[in-house]
Amino acid sequence: MLRRQRSGQARQALASSLAVGLLAALLALPAGAGLLDDDEARRQIRDLAIKTNERLDTLSKGQIELANQIQALREENARLRGQVETLTYELESARKRQQDFYVDLDGRLRKLEQGPSLDAKPGEESKPLAETPRKPASDPAAETREYESALNLFRANKLKEAAAAFDSFARAHPESALTPGAYYWSGNAHYALRDCRKASEAHRLVVSKWPANAKAPDALLNIAVCQQELGDSKGARTSLEALVAKYPDSSAAGTARQRLKK
Missing domain, CATH: 1.10.287 (Helix Hairpins)
Structure with missing residues (x-):
């Protein structure tokens, strides 16, 4: 209007x-011109x-x-x-679902890893006394609570606190059966914090010290991802090829094969 x-x-x-x-x-016209x-x-x-x-x-x-x-x-x-x-919300939801899936998978793997150790206790009586001194100093129940506490921080998306908790656990319990998982989740927390160097360091420890651990294939895949993000395409390809060669039947190897085709 x-x-x-x-x-x-x-x-x-x-x-x-x-x-x-x-x-x-x-x-303004002249008088002779007329109007x-x-x-x-x-x-x-x-x-x-x-x-x-x-x-x-x-x-x-x-x-x-x-x-x-x-x-x-x-x-x-x-x-x-x-x-x-909307896309940001969906991405965050997908990331949270994936995070919960891996946390649940971690719990299942720990149960499988702890099962044989419980069954092996009766047979440990025949082992030499020199192999037993370290075990009384550890408290599996306390270690599990500490590990779960760090996982809960990661699950709550308190990534900085989770990374510190996992790092502290790994230093305090270097011989624990949960230590490979602690390094693995520490690497994931550092990666989520966009610190690929610390993430790679943690995952390399899993691959080098516990190559037979169930988390080793995923740790090696995460190393390749970090290398790619840091601009080391050659190193990333080498890591993917090593993953396929060492763990051909793992789901991480399937992902590695797809990335090698690109």
Whole structure:
């Protein structure tokens, strides 16, 4: 409404200005040349007013079209912003589901790893006494609680605290059956914190010290991912090839084969 009022006011002002200019031009003609008759003067003023109105209409249409385009761009920007927010939420949800899956898988693997050790206790009586001194110093139940506490931090997305907790566990319990998992999850936490160097260091310890551990294939795959992100494409390819060669039947090896094809 305000735009129409302004457009009408501008049209009237321009028409009045042109009319005044035309009358001034007529009055300025030499006396011998004669004056145009009233009909001719009115016709010229009318034609001039029509042209002026046409120009104003064109200008108004252009302004309206521009305003419509700006509004359309605003709506498109809002739509894209909504899509970005939706995709961000879905990505975060997928990451959380994957994180929960790996935490659950870690628990299952630990149960499998701890099973044989419990069954082997009766047979340990025949082992030499020199092999037993370290075991009384460890408390498996306390270690499990400490490990679970670190996992809960990771599950709660408290990545910095989780990385510190896993690192502390690994230093305090170097001989624990849970230590490979501690290094593995420490590497994952550091990677999520965008610290690929520390992540690679933790995963390399898993691969080098516990190559038979169930987490070793995934640790080697994570090393390749970090190498790629750090710009070491050659090193990443070498790690992927080593993964396929050492752990051909693992799911991580399947992922490595797909990446090697690219």
